[in-house]
Amino acid sequence: MPDRPLSPAATTAHRPLLEAAVVRLAPVLPMLTELGELFAAAGHELALVGGPVRDAFLGRVSPDLDFTTDARPDEILEVGARWADAHWDIGRDFGTIGLRKGPLQLEITTYRADVYDRTSRKPEVMFGDTLEGDLVRRDFAVNAMAIRLPSLEFVDVHGGLDDLVDRRLMTPAAPEESFADDPLRMMRAARFSAQLGFDVAPQVRAAMTERAATLEMISAERVREEFSKLLLAPRPRVGLTLLVDTGLADVFLPELPALRLEVDEHHRHKDVYDHSLIVLEQAIDLEGPPDGPPESVPGPDLVLRLAALLHDIGKPATRRFEPGGGVSFHHHELVGAKLVSKRLKAMRFDKDTTKQVARLVELHLRFHGYGDGQWTDSAVRRYATDAGPLLPRLHRLTRSDCTTRNARKAQRLSRAYDDLEKRIERLAAEEELGKVRPELDGNEIAAALGIRPGPVLGQAYSYLLSVRLDEGLIGKDAARAKLLAWWAARSE
Known part of the structure; x- marks a missing residue:
């Protein structure tokens, strides 16, 4: 550990933590010291601040390094541009200059003393003159700790280290x-x-x-x-x-608190809100490792987690108290899919994420028709084909949705889904389910019916795809015969 002062804030109780944090910063200390000396030689202060300092105390290494300084943006560039391998000034108006040194990304920001318009939350960007003044405008005390450079003096004027320990x-x-x-x-x-x-x-x-x-x-x-x-x-x-x-x-996201349905006096249904949080936790447990193959759903996976959290948001709108005291939520998966799509669009999620989450919500109950394996191969094909590339996520969502405390029921559902997955794997191996197509292509369909490309050809294609899913491979002649019979019935 370098022979550097830690400051009067390094109390006896916290000194081991401070020393451990410096050790964790050891791989970047030469760079921190070098940069601090350059700023000091130019007459400026420099401090490592925020997340990287906090993470050093938590035993983590931050991939990006944030600094604050009394230097103005032009002065930061003057010092840093000659030293860094690359630089960018996209944040110049807010006092931030970006630098790259080897594999490290650095952001250096002038001390801030912004004044906010509290009706619009738009800040009037104002530069400050002191580190202490900059730290008080940060979000939380654990993010308002700093290490002055090159001295490695620890600055904690808001008790961030005490908060971190507690x-x-x-x-x-x-x-x-x-x-x-x-x-x-x-x-x-x-x-x-x-x-x-x-x-x-x-x-x-x-x-x-x-x-x-x-x-x-x-x-x-x-x-x-x-x-x-x-x-x-x-x-x-x-x-x-x-x-x-x-x-x-x-x-x-008002649909989330809306899941806290009042439980009827006989407790005939689960707390949907708590159930949804449990499903989310169980889905997380089923994610694959971050570097796993796509079919393992490497975590953390935003689409799976959104679907797990929101899979039942159609229940409040569809809840019905049935004669005899029962409670039903008929078609809540369809209502929920529409609500998910509307809400995620309002939150400005991208189109792919919105479509995928809504589709998973729409499909999450499909398995419950499987029973003890009565589905035909055609139904299994449809299940896998309707899910498409979302199938690995659907597997995990469906398994996570079992939160029953009845051990026997849970085991039965698990065995049934095991069986379904095995059947999907068998059919996929036999028929390459992900590439299922009608046995006649578009040109062959058009030739058989004497039609041009257009909506009608699309309808004919969809019909033959349904035949393929329902009956498997039947040969081109049989497929053509079915197509012609469909066409004749359609023309009547």
């Missing part, structure tokens, strides 16, 4: 003031609780609840990004629960 999220300024400046910080509180496993301080939770409605002024794209990061975290349930309990979810 696994607590607290804002540097009063939380109601911090969230008034930037309501998106409330989403970050939920995200960090899911990523780091930290609890929010009681006053932070209270401010989130009080100011939840102000999230409406944040763009859908920024909310979506925070929500996606939360959902991809190791423990998303913690963050989701915080969003629901504080009322933030009501603002951007």
